[in-house]
Amino acid sequence: MLQDILQIIVSGASIGATYGLVGLGVVFLWLTISRINFANISSAMLGAYLFYSFYTQLNLGFFISFVLSIAVIALYGLGLRAFIYEPIRKRGGGRLEFVVATLMLCTFWLNLIIVTYGALPKPFPPVFGGSQDFISLGGIRIPTLYLNIYLVIGILMVFIYFLLNKTLIGKSFRAAAQNREAAALMGIDVKVTTSLSFILATCVVGIAGILLAPIYFVSLELGGGSIGVKGFASAVLGGLTNPYGTILGGISLGLLENFSTLYISSTYRDIISFSVLVAVLILKPSGIFNWKSKKI
Amino acid sequence: MKLSKVLVVAIVLLIGVAAFGATIKVALVAPFTGLGSILGDYIKMGAQLALEEINAAGGINGDMLEMIVYDDAANPSTASSVIRRALFQDNVVAVFGPNMSSAVIGVHPLAQQAKVPMLVGATSPSFRYSVIPNDFLFRLRADDKVKVIQLVKYAVEVLGIEKPGIVYGSTDYCLAGLDVAKEEFPKYGIEIVAMEQIKEGDKDATGQLLKLKNAGFDGLIGLTHESEAAVTVNQLRQLQIDVPIIGFSAWGVPAFTDLAPEAAIGVYSVQGFNPVDPDPAVQAFVEAYKARWDGKEPSDPAQAYYDGMYLLADALRNVGTDGTKLAQYLANEANIVGVQGELKCDEHHNFTNVCLISQFDGKDWQIINKLY
Numbered sequence: 001m002l003q004d005i006l007q008i009i010v011s012g013a014s015i016g017a018t019y020g021l022v023g024l025g026v027v028f029l030w031l032t033i034s035r036i037n038f039a040n041i042s043s044a045m046l047g048a049y050l051f052y053s054f055y056t057q058l059n060l061g062f063f064i065s066f067v068l069s070i071a072v073i074a075l076y077g078l079g080l081r082a083f084i085y086e087p088i089r090k091r092g093g094g095r096l097e098f099v100v101a102t103l104m105l106c107t108f109w110l111n112l113i114i115v116t117y118g119a120l121p122k123p124f125p126p127v128f129g130g131s132q133d134f135i136s137l138g139g140i141r142i143p144t145l146y147l148n149i150y151l152v153i154g155i156l157m158v159f160i161y162f163l164l165n166k167t168l169i170g171k172s173f174r175a176a177a178q179n180r181e182a183a184a185l186m187g188i189d190v191k192v193t194t195s196l197s198f199i200l201a202t203c204v205v206g207i208a209g210i211l212l213a214p215i216y217f218v219s220l221e222l223g224g225g226s227i228g229v230k231g232f233a234s235a236v237l238g239g240l241t242n243p244y245g246t247i248l249g250g251i252s253l254g255l256l257e258n259f260s261t262l263y264i265s266s267t268y269r270d271i272i273s274f275s276v277l278v279a280v281l282i283l284k285p286s287g288i289f290n291w292k293s294k295k296i
Numbered sequence: 297m298k299l300s301k302v303l304v305v306a307i308v309l310l311i312g313v314a315a316f317g318a319t320i321k322v323a324l325v326a327p328f329t330g331l332g333s334i335l336g337d338y339i340k341m342g343a344q345l346a347l348e349e350i351n352a353a354g355g356i357n358g359d360m361l362e363m364i365v366y367d368d369a370a371n372p373s374t375a376s377s378v379i380r381r382a383l384f385q386d387n388v389v390a391v392f393g394p395n396m397s398s399a400v401i402g403v404h405p406l407a408q409q410a411k412v413p414m415l416v417g418a419t420s421p422s423f424r425y426s427v428i429p430n431d432f433l434f435r436l437r438a439d440d441k442v443k444v445i446q447l448v449k450y451a452v453e454v455l456g457i458e459k460p461g462i463v464y465g466s467t468d469y470c471l472a473g474l475d476v477a478k479e480e481f482p483k484y485g486i487e488i489v490a491m492e493q494i495k496e497g498d499k500d501a502t503g504q505l506l507k508l509k510n511a512g513f514d515g516l517i518g519l520t521h522e523s524e525a526a527v528t529v530n531q532l533r534q535l536q537i538d539v540p541i542i543g544f545s546a547w548g549v550p551a552f553t554d555l556a557p558e559a560a561i562g563v564y565s566v567q568g569f570n571p572v573d574p575d576p577a578v579q580a581f582v583e584a585y586k587a588r589w590d591g592k593e594p595s596d597p598a599q600a601y602y603d604g605m606y607l608l609a610d611a612l613r614n615v616g617t618d619g620t621k622l623a624q625y626l627a628n629e630a631n632i633v634g635v636q637g638e639l640k641c642d643e644h645h646n647f648t649n650v651c652l653i654s655q656f657d658g659k660d661w662q663i664i665n666k667l668y
Contacts, residue, residue: 004506007535011502120334121523123555132533132558143534215499217523217555226497261503267493269503 006140008258014146015215016254017153020247021208022231023238025201027246030235031177032197033085035098039105041231043202044209045223047073048124049113051210052218055125062127069210070203077202078195085198110223121219128214149211153247156207160200160243169196205231226270233277239286253277319362320355320617322347322608323382324601325393327370334551335395335597339417340365341589342598343392346605348588356612361605368394375399376406383410389617390415390608392601397422397468400433407432411619413611413626415604417597419443419545419568421472425645432623435646436600436607437568437636440469442649443545444476444519446667447566450653451515452484454665455540455564461513462491463504463528465520473519473544489513494524501531509537518543518563526555533559540564549595553656560656564664567652569596569636572660581635603634607647637668 025040047069054065084105088097129144136142164170169192176183176193184190208231209222216222230253237249253273260272324343328336347361355361364386368375375394382388383406390413394400397420404423407414408430415434421441423433451457460481464474474491481488490511492504505528508516516532516539518525525547532541541563546552548565571582571593581602585594608622610632615621630647631640639647650668654661 004510007506008502011500015500114329114333118333120551121555123557130558132530134534141534141536212499215527217526219523221497221523258500258503261492262506266504266507270495 003139004262008262009255010140010142010146012254012256012258013251014149014254016234016251016257017247018149018208018212018215018250019227019230019253020234020238020250021153021156021211022205022227023234023246023250024243025205025208026232026235027238027240027243028197028201028204030240032173032180032194035085035095036102036232037080037201038099038102039080039109040102040201040205041228042106042109042223043073043076043205044212044227045109045113045220046076047206047209048213048216048218048222049117050206051213052122052124055127056122066210070206073202073206074199077198077200080202081195081198106224106228110220113220113223117218119220121217121221124213124218126214128211145214152207152211156204157244157247160204164243169193173197233274236277236281319360320612321362321364321386321388322605323364323366323379323386323388323391325366325368325375325378325382325391326395328367329369333370336367338595338598339393339395339601341585341592342594342600342602343605345585345588346602346609349584350605350609356609361609364388368396368399370396370399372396372399372402376403379403379406383407383412388412389612389619390622392416392604394418395597401428404428404430404433411623413608413619413623415601415608415626417600417604420468421476422468425643431627432619433645434626434641435644436604436648437597437646438649438651439644439646440472440545441476442646443566443568443651444473445480446651446653447517447542447544448477448480448484450564450566450665451517451540451542452481452486455515455542457515457517457540457542458486459489459512459514460486460517461489461508461511461515461539462517463494463501463508463520463524464491465524466493466495467521469546470519470521470544477517477519494520494528496521496524498524499527501528502535504528505531505535505537509535513539515539516541518547520544521546522549522551523555525552526559529559529563530556542566545596548654548656548661557658561658563656565654565656565661567596567654567661568650569594569599570652570654570661570663571595573652573663573666575637575666577633577635577637599635603636603639603647606632606634607639 029035029037050069050072051065054060054068084101128148133144134141164174172188173193173196175188176190180190233253234250235246237252238245256273256276257269260269264272326336326339327333347363351360366378368378382391392415395417397418400416400418401423413432415436417436419440421439462477464470490508490513492507494501494504525543543565545566545568548567553560581599582594607630611622611625611630615625627641636648636650641647652663653665654663
């Protein structure tokens with residue numbers, strides 16, 4: 001029984017952490033430009049398909065494929081700013097216009113992938129450990145894949161922490177996030193911080209896509225449907241303002257899902273977890289960890 | 297995508313040059329875009345191969361067959377508009393497809409209205425003749441009810457499963473299969489110890505599998521689609537739960553084994569068609585198909601539509617192009633031998649009940665049993 005619980009915690013937390021990573025993309029944009037990007041999850045799909053092309057079709061090796069995929073995704077982030085966000089803003093469009101534009105963009109990417117790669121899920125190369133490799137720890141089995149997910153997310157979080165707290169551009173980013181106008185008056189180049197937030201927002205989700213691909217396969221499910229919604233949910237659980245809270249929010253959601261499966265019913269799993277999410281949103285709009293301010 | 301719904305592009309294939317004699321038009325409606333697009337090619341290639349063979353052998357008493365191909369984008373509403381066009385503008389003598397059960401349920405009344413036979417490869421038991429008595433609707437491969445009955449029989453009688461645990465998805469395909477399994481197991485005096493749902497798109501089945509394990513199951517019955525099948529077997533292996541696994545037709549295709557090549561070894565599945573089947577009729581078909589389509593290997597449902605074209609040709613030769621007569625002939629008299637063995641319309645309007653029980657060896661599906 002205890003073994004079952006530990007097993008559930010291991011798998012729930014690792015899938016949940018990737019939901020959190022998807023949520024990070026939402027949070028970064030919300031912090032800096034107060035916009036919700038509904039094509040957030042498309043970056044995950046693009047990341048996975050790009051990696052698949054570089055690694056499997058062009059045989060470029062893991063490191064080069066990974067860096068290239070993320071570089072392309074970073075460019076995509078800049079493009080998102082240049083071709084979607086700025087034109088709408090310049091012509092006086094507001095939040096709603098951005099939401100509608102990105103919603104359409106999400107469908108656009110899905111269909112572009114269907115046309116270029118076909119609709120069938122593709123196997124992802126076992127770069128994070130094979131589907132059946134695992135490490136036994138006192139009776140619970142931790143798939144190597146999940147260990148690597150923890151590892152990459154750990155490294156990524158440390159990197160983000162250093163970027164935001166120890167570098168000049170990170171400090172500017174945080175200043176602009178807390179008060180855009182004041183930061184601009186103090187001589188911080190808000191344009192640069194905005195670009196940085198677009199790059200961060202697309203890249204973390206792109207990395208999430210590559211991490212999720214062994215679990216989700218290289219498939220259209222990475223670019224729509226439930227995982228995008230769960231990313232939003234993680235961001236909301238974290239109060240939409242705190243990157244670390246978002247990861248914790250994602251982990252909570254993953255655990256909630258798995259425990260409802262084990263103790264209540266697999267059929268009602270999504271009904272239960274989403275009821276809880278709506279309840280949290282109504283009762284605690286600032287998130288479950290109570291980070292009220294825009295302190296990051 | 298959107299454009300194809302509005303401006304359906306019809307590809308007219310003029311096959312063979314008919315120096316004299318009229319052409320007889322048939323329509324083929326299959327998914328070439330959208331989520332079922334992989335099937336469209338198999339369907340078209342199977343049907344076209346048969347059509348070319350028939351024309352090369354002199355057609356229908358000298359008249360040539362011509363096939364108009366439409367894309368239904370795996371979408372019931374698109375299927376409905378292209379079938380209307382085929383029936384009421386092209387005036388075809390028969391329609392092949394759609395291949396999606398939900399689309400068939402939506403469009404079959406059109407065939408009745410136009411009095412034109414509709415031959416489909418969709419497999420849901422929900423439009424059996426006993427449920428939907430449409431005299432113009434025929435099925436070209438074994439339906440899912442037959443397949444699950446055989447699956448249960450094999451699981452109990454050969455694999456010796458006494459405490460089956462079921463994982464199932466949430467689509468009509470999965471739920472129809474589940475209903476049959478719930479009916480069949482008790483017939484052997486066996487109780488299903490646990491039924492757990494894995495929804496389409498779910499990627500973690502740990503909770504479900506642990507529940508099955510705690511219920512003491514001694515065999516896994518898989519009634520899900522391909523991706524979820526891969527998730528399930530991967531995690532079952534990770535958790536080192538060692539029980540025989542037997543799955544529905546989606547568990548017997550490359551779309552599943554490609555995603556879980558190692559974990560799938562040893563999995564049993566009930567299939568409708570297997571290209572390594574030593575049956576001479578199957579091998580002849582596989583050879584002809586490969587020769588015509590640059591070495592590509594056929595997959596279910598190519599053989600169903602190939603057989604369907606021969607069935608229609610037989611009917612046309614005997615009763616001409618009148619839709620009502622064609623439907624009556626297909627229902628009562630048509631009896632030919634095709635790739636799937638003897639083809640004869642039964643009380644469910646199914647031409648065949650052939651299915652195979654096969655086991656995956658890491659590369660191919662080895663046939664263990666062939667049941668008619």
